[in-house]
Amino acid sequence: GAGVSQSPSNKVTEKGKDVELRCDPISGHTALYWYRQRLGQGLEFLIYFQGNSAPDKSGLPSDRFSAERTGESVSTLTIQRTQQEDSAVYLCASSRPTPGLSETQYFGPGTRLLVL
Amino acid sequence: AQSVTQLDSQVPVFEEAPVELRCNYSSSVSVYLFWYVQYPNQGLQLLLKYLSGSTLVKGINGFEAEFNKSQTSFHLRKPSVHISDTAEYFCAVTGAGNQFYFGTGTSLTVIP
Incomplete structure (x- = not known):
């Protein structure tokens, strides 16, 4: 089937505005990850969802960042009161994990966020 | 805690030459190691990816990597680049938990 999709592909916003980024994982993938990739840097883990378990939010950089996922489907990452340092590519990945074993992640194309 | 270091930020190499991209990790637990490519x-x-078993792992497009536990390395190699x-x-590492830790990336440029 289709891979991981993300929308929008690009987003330009003004400092102080809220933005919402969307991720559609591969059907049947119970695990979903959000990462941030700043220019010239590696991937920075933000949050992890696994089925109906409580999400691992340990990577969220501030309380302006939040994410939700309904069941094993779509996830939205919300950034409130955006700052210029939030400018980055936001990547979503999904996987079909086996408990105790790390499975391959499949990445979406990312949302490129620019905060002016 | 786990972390990944990619020692070379940029690697230029001539076409058909061999290449090695270096990756070192630190971890206090057993690890699983991955190489991802972004065109x-x-x-x-x-x-x-390396999960267990043979320390030499073969991937797509002719790439391979060797897990070296004593040197905490997982270098990526290709004998002839295109x-x-x-x-x-x-390069990325994860343990028994859910978090993946990625390196800062190596930009490979193949020169004709």
């Missing part, structure tokens, strides 16, 4: 204007794709191998390469 220009595309998303990340898995090249190869122009189409020009991309950003990321």
